[in-house]
Amino acid sequence: MIKGKLSDCQKYEACHPKFKACFARLAAIAKNFSAGEIDECGARFLCQSYFTKPAEEKKLEVHRKYIDIQFLAAGEEAIYFGNAADFSVKTPYDESKDAEFLEGSPNETLVLKSGEFAVFFPEDAHRAGCVFKSPREVQKVVVKVPIK
DSSP: OEEEEGGGGGGGGGGSTTHHHHHHHHHHHHHSOOSEEEEETTEEEEEEEEEOBOGGGSOEEEOSSEEEEEEEEESEEEEEEEEGGGSEEEEEEETTTTEEEEESOOSEEEEEETTEEEEEOTTEEEEEEEOBSBOOEEEEEEEEEEOO
């Protein structure tokens, strides 16, 4: 898992061949956010607006085919995370959704604020979209970067 500011993204571009192009596209989206889906840079950008919810209402998930870059264009939210191997399977892996849902409560928390991103690799279980202090509306971009 990586957490950083979009303004410092060049530090992480070497982590994956598509990251440089994805971070550049995120910078453009951040300046002119609009909800919807964009396919560019060999990745899928899911632009969302929603209100954060209590952690117990959100699912703990992992992915196998994609790396998630979760970027907040506006607002703030808590994301609970941990090593996927530390949790048991609640809903088996669905290849069509590239998602497996896990049972348990991660002990680690990060708070994403406007202009920040977190990167979740296949070993990183994560429960995103959670309330931090009080429910808030957020504008978020989830970038699905193919591992290969």
